[in-house]
Amino acid sequence: MNQEFQNLLMHLQQPSSKLGIRSLAGAVAHSIATLPLPYPTTVAASVIASPRWNDSNVTLLLTAFRQAVHTKRTILNAEPGSLLSPTRSTRFKQWTRGVYDGLKTGNVTLRGAALGGLLLGLEDVKNELDAGLVRSRVEDEVVVAFAELFDAPNTGDDWEQEFQPSTKSTSSQFITHTWRRLFSIDAPMQIRYSALPGN
Numbered sequence: 001m002n003q004e005f006q007n008l009l010m011h012l013q014q015p016s017s018k019l020g021i022r023s024l025a026g027a028v029a030h031s032i033a034t035l036p037l038p039y040p041t042t043v044a045a046s047v048i049a050s051p052r053w054n055d056s057n058v059t060l061l062l063t064a065f066r067q068a069v070h071t072k073r074t075i076l077n078a079e080p081g082s083l084l085s086p087t088r089s090t091r092f093k094q095w096t097r098g099v100y101d102g103l104k105t106g107n108v109t110l111r112g113a114a115l116g117g118l119l120l121g122l123e124d125v126k127n128e129l130d131a132g133l134v135r136s137r138v139e140d141e142v143v144v145a146f147a148e149l150f151d152a153p154n155t156g157d158d159w160e161q162e163f164q165p166s167t168k169s170t171s172s173q174f175i176t177h178t179w180r181r182l183f184s185i186d187a188p189m190q191i192r193y194s195a196l197p198g199n
Contacts, residue, residue: 004031005039012050024052025060032064033071037098044102048110058109062117068099069121073129089130096122096131100138112145 011017032040076088119138122131
């Protein structure tokens with residue numbers, strides 16, 4: 001098993017470690033972008049399940065997934081192509097699907113932050129790389145996460161309550177603002193956002 005992968009999982013599984021949260025976020029972005037499939041899927045799922053994230057640092061999660069897209073673009077641009085290997089576009093779509101597959105379940109705010117970062121990254125590089133239908137699936141999941149977070153009753157355990165939209169934390173406001181930016185990316189996203197209750 002890849003040693004980098006093992007070390008990252010070890011840090012993600014612990015409530016605290018010697019690796020600071022900013023360094024951990026950087027390691028997440030690097031690993032998701034550089035490790036071969038299917039590692040990015042497992043890393044993404046492990047990130048969402050990690051106890052290291054809370055209301056004070058969840059914005060780093062969004063940034064990590066956005067950065068992972070940029071790093072992956074750089075890697076693909078540097079790789080030599082050949083007639084026998086998949087095209088750069090195909091490899092990017094496969095990678096995006098792999099990351100997306102790891103973000104289908106988990107805490108709604110962590111999932112929304114990661115998916116939001118992934119979608120912002122896809123938007124950043126869309127003129128160079130097209131994620132195809134996978135992008136539409138990511139958009140759908142962001143809408144679902146948004147609806148779950150802001151329509152959910154203020155009940156549940158302390159972890160869930162920490163991320164309720166009624167809080168006035170900086171990160172909650174940042175995520176709300178970011179998701180509103182996501183919904184202004186293109187017409188389909190705007191239509192889906194406007195169909196949510198309260199809009």
